[in-house]
Amino acid sequence: MTVNNILIVGVGGQGTILASRVLAAVIVQAGYEVKVSEIHGMAQRGGSVVTQVRWGERVFSPLVPLGAAGVVLAFEKLEALRWLPWLRPGGQMLVNDQRIDPMPVLTGAAVYPEDALARLSAAGAAVTLCDGYALALRAGNAKAVNMVLLGLLSRHLEFPLSAWESALRRTAPEKYLAVNLAAFALGRD
Amino acid sequence: MKQLMTGNEAIARGAWEAGVLVCTAYPGTPSTEITENAARYEQIYAEWSPNEKVALEVGLGASIAGGRALVAMKHVGVNVAADPLFTAAYTGVTGGLVLVSADDPGMHSSQNEQDNRHLARAAKIPVLEPADSQEAKDFTKYAFALSEEYDTPVMLRITTRVAHSQSLVELGEREERTLAPYVKNSHKYVMIPAYARPRHTAVEARLTALGHLAETTPLNRVEWGDRSIGVVTGGIAYQYLKEVRPEVSVLKLGLSYPLPRQKITEFARSVTRLYVAEELEDFWESQLRAWGLDVCGKEIFPRTGELQPEIVAAALAAPLGHSPASLEHSPTPPTPPAAALEAPARPPVLCPGCPHRALFYVLRKMRLVVAGDIGCYTLGCLEPLDSVDTTICMGASIGTAIGMEKTRGREFGRRLVAVIGDSTFIHSGVTGLIDAVYNNAPITLLILDNRTTGMTGHQDNPVTGRTLQGEAYREIDLTRLCRAVGVDRVTTVDPFDLKLLEQTIRAELAAEEPSVIITRRKCALIDREAVRPPLRVERDKCTQCLRCMRLGCPCLALREGETVIDAQCTGCGLCARVCAAGAIGEAGEQ
Numbered sequence A: 001m002t003v004n005n006i007l008i009v010g011v012g013g014q015g016t017i018l019a020s021r022v023l024a025a026v027i028v029q030a031g032y033e034v035k036v037s038e039i040h041g042m043a044q045r046g047g048s049v050v051t052q053v054r055w056g057e058r059v060f061s062p063l064v065p066l067g068a069a070g071v072v073l074a075f076e077k078l079e080a081l082r083w084l085p086w087l088r089p090g091g092q093m094l095v096n097d098q099r100i101d102p103m104p105v106l107t108g109a110a111v112y113p114e115d116a117l118a119r120l121s122a123a124g125a126a127v128t129l130c131d132g133y134a135l136a137l138r139a140g141n142a143k144a145v146n147m148v149l150l151g152l153l154s155r156h157l158e159f160p161l162s163a164w165e166s167a168l169r170r171t172a173p174e175k176y177l178a179v180n181l182a183a184f185a186l187g188r189d
Numbered sequence B: 001m002k003q004l005m006t007g008n009e010a011i012a013r014g015a016w017e018a019g020v021l022v023c024t025a026y027p028g029t030p031s032t033e034i035t036e037n038a039a040r041y042e043q044i045y046a047e048w049s050p051n052e053k054v055a056l057e058v059g060l061g062a063s064i065a066g067g068r069a070l071v072a073m074k075h076v077g078v079n080v081a082a083d084p085l086f087t088a089a090y091t092g093v094t095g096g097l098v099l100v101s102a103d104d105p106g107m108h109s110s111q112n113e114q115d116n117r118h119l120a121r122a123a124k125i126p127v128l129e130p131a132d133s134q135e136a137k138d139f140t141k142y143a144f145a146l147s148e149e150y151d152t153p154v155m156l157r158i159t160t161r162v163a164h165s166q167s168l169v170e171l172g173e174r175e176e177r178t179l180a181p182y183v184k185n186s187h188k189y190v191m192i193p194a195y196a197r198p199r200h201t202a203v204e205a206r207l208t209a210l211g212h213l214a215e216t217t218p219l220n221r222v223e224w225g226d227r228s229i230g231v232v233t234g235g236i237a238y239q240y241l242k243e244v245r246p247e248v249s250v251l252k253l254g255l256s257y258p259l260p261r262q263k264i265t266e267f268a269r270s271v272t273r274l275y276v277a278e279e280l281e282d283f284w285e286s287q288l289r290a291w292g293l294d295v296c297g298k299e300i301f302p303r304t305g306e307l308q309p310e311i312v313a314a315a316l317a318a319p320l321g322h323s324p325a326s327l328e329h330s331p332t333p334p335t336p337p338a339a340a341l342e343a344p345a346r347p348p349v350l351c352p353g354c355p356h357r358a359l360f361y362v363l364r365k366m367r368l369v370v371a372g373d374i375g376c377y378t379l380g381c382l383e384p385l386d387s388v389d390t391t392i393c394m395g396a397s398i399g400t401a402i403g404m405e406k407t408r409g410r411e412f413g414r415r416l417v418a419v420i421g422d423s424t425f426i427h428s429g430v431t432g433l434i435d436a437v438y439n440n441a442p443i444t445l446l447i448l449d450n451r452t453t454g455m456t457g458h459q460d461n462p463v464t465g466r467t468l469q470g471e472a473y474r475e476i477d478l479t480r481l482c483r484a485v486g487v488d489r490v491t492t493v494d495p496f497d498l499k500l501l502e503q504t505i506r507a508e509l510a511a512e513e514p515s516v517i518i519t520r521r522k523c524a525l526i527d528r529e530a531v532r533p534p535l536r537v538e539r540d541k542c543t544q545c546l547r548c549m550r551l552g553c554p555c556l557a558l559r560e561g562e563t564v565i566d567a568q569c570t571g572c573g574l575c576a577r578v579c580a581a582g583a584i585g586e587a588g589e590q
């Protein structure tokens, strides 16, 4: 019984939730049992956020076990580091090239790990870096970073492009569809 | 096709399918989306009540009138609603009445992690505990039938993981129910001692009958496996157990109170070793022990925090027996590797442009003692604002301030303020303010009126005057409300007017009577029109005083010795107001 595990991690307000919604729609369409876990509430005010997505023939726990995620999609570099223990040895770490200083760093109580990417690689993760912001701008809206990253993620999953496109159509607001599709395609390239 | 739903969406769907007519709530994480979703069904009347007590009373009224009603709240909300709950347990129901208690193990968004199965037992009402979204929907529907058949309110207890996790749900049709003619029944619904005494007897008989039901209901099911280990479990703990130890024998409790004594005893006899895997309290375990069963539970499972698959696996792998060593064994989640441990924490912060930031900046500057309350503004307790002394529960700021003032005297009171949000003030702050007036406590109360209920996701409330289902009848006017309870000194200021705010606070602290300062500015997340292009720091003018950094705005950073503003800035201008060198301005000005 194999279960597929993905973590989508980032900072509250970065659009991780919509990204996970599209992914879940693709998985449901493919006929798998799926569980998605995310916590709403206080953390959404700029805190560290995670969506855990699991699918297979049969899934019990909505939580991804430590060291079991085939892919971690990180919207921010420090968050990639934070969730590294959940990545399977040799798993794919897809990282948006963005740095957001948490408050303890801004107040000087902690130091931002400048070497985050090096530490990810040193731990054995297969790291792919993506400039989501630049690609989103190119697609026509700086806010479409989540769609760029979703496109990047889609490269590492078995689902056909058409499934992603139809999920995007069903999940996101109509007026952003063109930008979203463009952003997704740039991320997938 | 099945639909992917959160537990909360599934509960709303289950209520709709069960023919519910009324759904009430006060917003509270992790319960909020239940009522938001119920409000989308046109056959349901849904409301935000001013607090959980009123929500339950409205639900009970609907039930007495013959309709089915769902009332939803977070765990601590049930404390507020406990008064009507404990007597509704005596009156019983006419239409089915279901109370959803959304508990928060791990305290993702709460001030405590109480286990409300204890409250249900104290109130003597049955508890259903779903383990995923399908069960959340099914159990909700069943709860209404159970409520009517046994003439009792039913608690549907969920936890954050069940409320916010999504899994597949088979949808059904709505059961249309006709209201039976209203019949007055004062012996059932007027709880004077003479009528309440026989009701208490009925409650005890009902519990016995529910105990019999627990023996036979399919909600309590045995899944036989390896009989050397038998685990009594339920809720999300069941999922973790199936994940990490699929081979063991399981007794899954869906009706988690009252417990089936015979069924559990037989299960215990059929397995070599008996475990209880439950999140938080030893609610089931203590009952099993009272029945004389030899069971292993909280010696190996934590009593605090959320369970995780890893914790369940580690607990069951630990050496068995009740030796002192195993009693000391306190399970903790597996330690993440060093690389992640060195990742600085990322606590939540007030949003860019948040009106509360200005207020806490001023309070910190004035070095006041601050009795705080529950809402986004609780975040004012974190560095660098760090200006909150107390946060207890909804509405507590005012009473706490009165108690401090009465204990330490007027001198202390001149450096003390209470701080509360608009929605929280309506919820349970008004009575505290009445206390201040009635008992002559010259406290200074700041009502942070940001025109919404921010923390739970921007719900309307009596102050905004818009209802959950989009009607607009009448705004509660905070100024008139405060004056009506006898506060003569009521002023309103824009918190971004830092000078005026500070002056006003000073003046009101000196006043020898209770006073209220309403700080009014819209929540940055609902005030889209206020969003402006990001500001910029002019390098030559900046003197590196770092005063702006005391605001705790996530958009202001010190990079390579320079103050910079990032793209998320909403251009609120607060940093420009505190900058003495005038170094911060609009990008275009430079």
Ligand code: SF4
Binding pocket: A045, B349, B350, B351, B352, B353, B354, B355, B356, B376, B377, B450, B454, B455, B523, B524, B525, B526
């Ligand atoms: S949601 Fe509104 S009130 Fe809450 S922190 Fe953000 S801006 Fe402030």
Ligand code: SF4
Binding pocket: B352, B353, B534, B535, B551, B553, B554, B555, B556, B565, B568, B569, B570, B571, B572, B573, B574, B575, B576
């Ligand atoms: S950087 Fe300044 S203007 Fe921008 S959001 Fe923060 S305080 Fe407001």
